[in-house]
Amino acid sequence: xxxxxxxxxxxxxxxxxxxxxxxxxxxxxxxxxxxxxxxxxxxxxxxxxxxxxxxxxxxxxxxxxxxxxxxxxxxxxxxxxxxxxxxxxxxxxxxxxxxxxxxxxxxxx
Numbered sequence: 668x669x670x671x672x673x674x675x676x677x678x679x680x681x682x683x684x685x686x687x688x689x690x691x692x693x694x695x696x697x698x699x700x701x702x703x704x705x706x707x708x709x710x711x712x713x714x715x716x717x718x719x720x721x722x723x724x725x726x727x728x729x730x731x732x733x734x735x736x737x738x739x740x741x742x743x744x745x746x747x748x749x750x751x752x753x754x755x756x757x758x759x760x761x762x763x764x765x766x767x768x769x770x771x772x773x774x775x776x
Contacts (some may be wrong), residue, residue: 726758734761738775 737754742765752763764776 730756730758730761733758734763737761738763738765742773742775 733756734754741752754761766774
């Protein structure tokens with residue numbers, strides 16, 4: 668019984684293969700699989716780039732917050748804070764340019 672099943676399966680396979688259906692079907696499946704894999708690679712690359720940009724933005728934001736905190740402390744503890752001040756951190760360096768507009772106002776860039 669196994670031989671009969673195998674023989675009918677072989678006849679079906681040979682019939683469709685002679686018509687060219689098997690080759691075209693395999694080419695279509697291969698193209699779809701390759702396209703899907705390339706799509707996943709593109710998505711992964713885009714997510715990686717997005718996460719790198721987000722990490723850089725968070726680093727810049729934390730650097731600005733640290734710089735503002737230290738600049739405010741510097742202004743509070745100095746009698747005449749009219750100097751440019753540079754603060755160095757592990758993430759980078761902040762330069763605070765302090766200028767006086769009036770007796771009670773300072774501009775910090």
